[in-house]
Amino acid sequence: MLALPALAAAQPGRPIRIVVPFPPGGPTDIAARLIADGMAPLLGQPVITDNRPGAAGNLAAEHVARAVPDGTTLLFSGSGSHGINPALFAGRLSFDAVRDFAPVVLVSSAPNLLSAGRQGPADLAALIAAARARPGALNIAVGSLGTTQHMAVELLKLRAGIDVTIIPYRGAAQALQDLMAGTVDALSDGLMASLPHAREGRIRALGVTSPARSPAAPEIPSIAETLPGFTAVAWFGLHAPAGTPREVVLRLNAAANQAMANPALRARYADAGSVLLGGTPEDAGTHIGREIATWAEVVRATGARPE
Secondary structure, eight states, X not given: OOOOOOOOOSSTTSOEEEEESSOTTSHHHHHXXXXXXXHHHHHTSOEEEEEOOOGGGHHXXXXXXXXXSSSSEEEEEETIIIIIHHHHTTTOOSSOTTTTEEEEEEEEEEXXXXXXXXXXXXXXXXXXXXXXXXXXXXXXXXXXXXXXXXXXXXXXXXXXXXOOEEEEOSSHHHHHHHHHHTSSSEEEEXXXXXXXXXXXXXXXXXXXXXXXXXXXXXXXXXXXXXXXXXXXXXXXXXXXXXXXXXXXXXXXXXXHHHHHTOHHHHHHHHHTTOEEOXXXXXXXXXXXXXXXXXXXXXXXXXXXXOO
């Protein structure tokens, strides 16, 4: 790999910190480490991750928003801090997801999976029909509130015109066990967490929340095949503090895009059920604006709350 031209690195040689809003060892942390390791040799600078979990990702976002805008502190976040949270925590955030950040690049997205128990609805149409027949009676578990898994159910309620009861858990593992035991009717969870159980017949996969079928599970229809335009994916990008020089943002963007073109990196993300995105800072900014608008509409229409 060739290093990028040493243009406009405000602090050449200093490590670049990518702040991750989740604990070490989880899928988000691993995804951040992969892109960090891919960018480091291209930039000719160390790129390290800094885990700052808490407050639904808001602590990490607040930290980066207040950092010196020299390109050495970045945020690895997306659908939470730069999609759902501006509406879900309206009036309670100390940062503005648009005004306080300079988008660098979109990195990846991963769908969720809506599934039912073995004796539950056979497909999404059947689940919708059951919910319409008995408003409020059908329940759908989520690992926690305020996540894309939760908001996917809120969006389903809105787009399908149904009333279901959302049951929040403290983690998806117990929710999945209860789905298999028949304690809950359905579950919205990350695709890769539920997929092995669906393939082994312990649960029924009803639909992925990406706009099209996932390459990781092409046999499972997308919810959008029944409800056109439906999408509720977990996505991540790199964000710099507002005021970061344009040439520094472009240098970081070029390194990230070059890293994501590496087949080995693409394969690692694919193994985790994620699709690499890339693109320009403007692409990232447009996506962020669209996400914020979408989830603001859903929160307003459904009254969704983070707890």
